[in-house]
Amino acid sequence: MNWGWLIFALAFWAGTYFLNVRIANSRWSRTRVARIGVPVIFGITILVVWQGIVRGLDVPMVILPAPTDIWLRMIESVPTLWEDFVQTFVKGALTGYVIGCGAAVITAILIDRSPFLQRGLLPVGNFIAALPIVGTAPILVMWFGFDWQSKAAVVVVMVFFPMLVNTVEGLAASTAMQRDLMSTYSASYRQTLTKLRLPAAMPFIFNGLKITTTLALIGAIVAEFFGSPIKGMGFRISTEVGRLRLDMVWAEIAVAAIAGSAFYGAVALIEKGVTFWHPSQRG
Amino acid sequence: MRNIVPILVVVAAIVVVWYGAAVKMNAQWALDQAARAEVELSFGELVTDTLSQERPRLPAPHQVVAELWDSTVGKSITSKRSLVFHGWITLSSTLLGFVFGTGLGILLAIGIVHSRAMDMGVMPWAIASQTIPILAIAPMIIVVLNSLGVTGIIPKAIISAYLSFFPVVVGMVKGLRSPAPMDLDLMHTYSASRGQIFWKLRMPASMPYLFASLKVGIAAALVGTIVGELPTGAIRGLGARMLSGSYYGQTVQIWSALFAAAILAAILVGTIGIIQRRALKRMGMAT
Numbered sequence: 001m002n003w004g005w006l007i008f009a010l011a012f013w014a015g016t017y018f019l020n021v022r023i024a025n026s027r028w029s030r031t032r033v034a035r036i037g038v039p040v041i042f043g044i045t046i047l048v049v050w051q052g053i054v055r056g057l058d059v060p061m062v063i064l065p066a067p068t069d070i071w072l073r074m075i076e077s078v079p080t081l082w083e084d085f086v087q088t089f090v091k092g093a094l095t096g097y098v099i100g101c102g103a104a105v106i107t108a109i110l111i112d113r114s115p116f117l118q119r120g121l122l123p124v125g126n127f128i129a130a131l132p133i134v135g136t137a138p139i140l141v142m143w144f145g146f147d148w149q150s151k152a153a154v155v156v157v158m159v160f161f162p163m164l165v166n167t168v169e170g171l172a173a174s175t176a177m178q179r180d181l182m183s184t185y186s187a188s189y190r191q192t193l194t195k196l197r198l199p200a201a202m203p204f205i206f207n208g209l210k211i212t213t214t215l216a217l218i219g220a221i222v223a224e225f226f227g228s229p230i231k232g233m234g235f236r237i238s239t240e241v242g243r244l245r246l247d248m249v250w251a252e253i254a255v256a257a258i259a260g261s262a263f264y265g266a267v268a269l270i271e272k273g274v275t276f277w278h279p280s281q282r283g
Numbered sequence: 284m285r286n287i288v289p290i291l292v293v294v295a296a297i298v299v300v301w302y303g304a305a306v307k308m309n310a311q312w313a314l315d316q317a318a319r320a321e322v323e324l325s326f327g328e329l330v331t332d333t334l335s336q337e338r339p340r341l342p343a344p345h346q347v348v349a350e351l352w353d354s355t356v357g358k359s360i361t362s363k364r365s366l367v368f369h370g371w372i373t374l375s376s377t378l379l380g381f382v383f384g385t386g387l388g389i390l391l392a393i394g395i396v397h398s399r400a401m402d403m404g405v406m407p408w409a410i411a412s413q414t415i416p417i418l419a420i421a422p423m424i425i426v427v428l429n430s431l432g433v434t435g436i437i438p439k440a441i442i443s444a445y446l447s448f449f450p451v452v453v454g455m456v457k458g459l460r461s462p463a464p465m466d467l468d469l470m471h472t473y474s475a476s477r478g479q480i481f482w483k484l485r486m487p488a489s490m491p492y493l494f495a496s497l498k499v500g501i502a503a504a505l506v507g508t509i510v511g512e513l514p515t516g517a518i519r520g521l522g523a524r525m526l527s528g529s530y531y532g533q534t535v536q537i538w539s540a541l542f543a544a545a546i547l548a549a550i551l552v553g554t555i556g557i558i559q560r561r562a563l564k565r566m567g568m569a570t
Contacts, residue, residue: 017400024400035403042404063427120289124297130498131548132506134418135522135541138529143308143340217416225422225513226529237419241426249423257415264414 002056009052016045065247073247074254080236081255088233089259091148092220096155100216101209103156104163109193112171122168129161137223146227154223159212166211170204171197203278206271213263217256298344302334305343309333312340342535350539366524366543373508373521374547376436380443381504385497387444388451395452396459396485397477409452417446421510439511439520446507447500454496458489487566494559501551509544521547 020041023034047067053059054066061069074081111117137154144150174197182192224234233252240248275281306329313332317324324332334343342350351366358365391409395402421442428438462484470480512522521544528536 020404021400024398024403029399029403038400038403039405039407043408062430116289117293118289119286120291120293123286123290124293127549130502130552131545132502132509134506135509135525135544138525138537139534139541142529142532142534214414214416218418221416221419222510225510226526233419238422241422244426244430246423246427253419253423256419260415261411 001058005052005056009049009056012048012052013045016041062244062246065250069247070250070254074251077248077251081251083231084233084236084252085255085259087148087229087231088151088220088224089217089263092151092223092232093155093216095148096152096220097159097212097216099152100156100159101163101212104160104208105167105205108164108167108171111168112193113189118168122165125161125165125168129165133158134219134222137219138226141223141226146229148232151220151223151228151232155216155219158215158219162211162215163205163208166204166208167201170201170208173197173204174200202271202275203280206267206275209267210264210271213267214260217260217263221256301341301344305339305341306330306333308340309336312336338532339534342538346535347538347542350535351542354539355543366521366539369519369521369524369540370543370547372436372519373505373512373544376439376511376520377443377501377504377508377551379436380440380445380507381447381501383440384444384447384504385451385500388448388496388500389455389493391448391452392455392459393481395456406456409449409456412449413453417449418442418507418510421507422513425511439508442507442511443504446503450496450499450503451493454492454499455489458492459485461492462488490562490566491568494555494562497555497559498552501555502548505544505548505551 020038023029023038026034028034050064051066051068054064065073111121134154136157140153140157141150144153178196178200179192182196187195221234221237224232225238228235233256236252237249240246240252272281310329310333313324313329313336316332333339335346336342339346354364354366358367361368391405395406395409424442425438428434428441466484466488467480470484475483508520509522509525512520513526521540524540524543525537528534528540
């Protein structure tokens with residue numbers, strides 16, 4: 001037991017808590033600096049308290065490594081982490097994401113002209129979107145082999161239905177008045193689709209694209225628990241857990257977290273460019 | 284109800300495509316077997332063979348249904364081969380985790396709504412956490428808790444709780460903030476205390492948001508439990524059935540476990556939907 005670390009962690013926590021309360025209740029609380037500063041301070045506090053408790057109570061590495069241990073491990077194993085990242089994220093998740101979302105948007109446009117199919121497919125799609133689809137992972141691994149193709153297939157299945165539901169909803173988003181205007185211009189179905197309804201659907205499509213970023217990563221990682229070549233984030237996590245090298249596991253999780261938020265952020269950034277006209281982006 | 288015909292048509296189409304795919308995907312194995320036995324298969328024989336293999340690449344729907352029926356009704360529920368037994372294990376840890384996750388989520392949401400510091404500090408992280416593949420830590424939680432001597436349904440329930448926690452926090456914060464300024468002003472003119480505003484205005488107003496996030500949360504909790512059952516060495520639960528099925532090439536077993544999980548998810552989400560409709564109706568908020 002190391003009292004110094006514990007007292008330091010406690011004091012740091014009390015200090016930053018007090019600081020955050022002061023900032024949040026001050027008259028600068030609405031400024032940009034405060035909006036970013038408060039969560040950053042909170043995050044740093046958690047890291048420091050984590051470090052303090054692990055060092056202070058001498059928590060063994062096999063239960064919880066300290067943030068500094070994880071950081072050192074990350075620096076040390078950059079090549080491995082990069083290899084896993086490419087295998088799981090670029091090859092598995094990203095390929096599946098593009099194929100799945102693309103197929104869903106195309107399907108939505110294809111069934112757009114048939115209200116009958118829409119009324120049939122939407123409830124089924126909504127139902128399937130709520131199911132534990134990760135369960136298909138063992139089947140798809142069996143069909144497509146251990147390499148990234150099977151991971152991409154899992155991702156395709158996972159992102160397809162949420163994306164389909166959102167796109168169909170989006171294609172219905174233009175108002176009757178706007179569609180009437182298009183028909184007074186004697187616009188064809190295709191013109192109405194490309195000039196009015198698809199642009200109007202963009203906020204919904206991007207909502208789907210954002211939701212499915214997380215699903216894509218989860219699908220690619222969990223599918224690797226069912227079998228994979230000797231690289232990949234899910235493979236590394238499950239084997240290093242078995243060897244009780246938890247600092248490596250945490251490093252891998254940190255990479256997954258960063259990749260996940262960066263992926264989401266990138267899609268959100270594209271959304272900002274495409275749907276600049278939407279009220280939610282102008283504020 | 285006017286959707287019933289289109290839905291049935293779509294489901295029927297899926298079943299037809301499934302049968303076709305089953306014939307196509309299992310044909311190779313059947314042909315190989317026939318070539319080894321040096322017999323010619325007629326088309327009819329080929330189809331019947333592909334739809335009744337022991338370990339098909341894609342089991343036909345009737346095989347899955349038969350296996351489901353056999354392993355739920357056909358076996359006693361205490362048997363290790365009964366899906367009811369495995370389903371119950373998965374369900375109990377899902378529900379335990381869901382209750383804990385939801386409870387903690389609501390408490391944190393209450394804290395966030397009433398404290399500006401918590402709102403500014405915690406809320407961005409709660410939102411950002413939705414973009415992170417949290418499920419990746421499942422194996423670690425299981426193994427670490429195992430080494431601490433905690434086994435059984437608790438580790439899986441922790442994963443479920445963790446997964447259902449954040450949707451509830453985000454939904455509840457939105458819900459507790461949903462009363463219009465006018466309503467809040469009215470409460471102030473009554474000189475209502477913070478507690479009274481909370482119980483009489485914020486809490487009732489948040490119910491539609493709460494139920495929406497409960498639906499997301501329970502589906503996530505079920506996925507969490509199933510994934511949590513994978514690294515324990517495939518002993519009990521629906522996730523374990525899937526993993527052991529994939530080890531031994533028992534495709535029918537994987538599919539039936541998958542369908543059992545799907546039915547379980549549908550029942551759980553459906554139950555919350557019914558409670559939602561009843562509760563909102565009693566509150567006069569039904570749409």
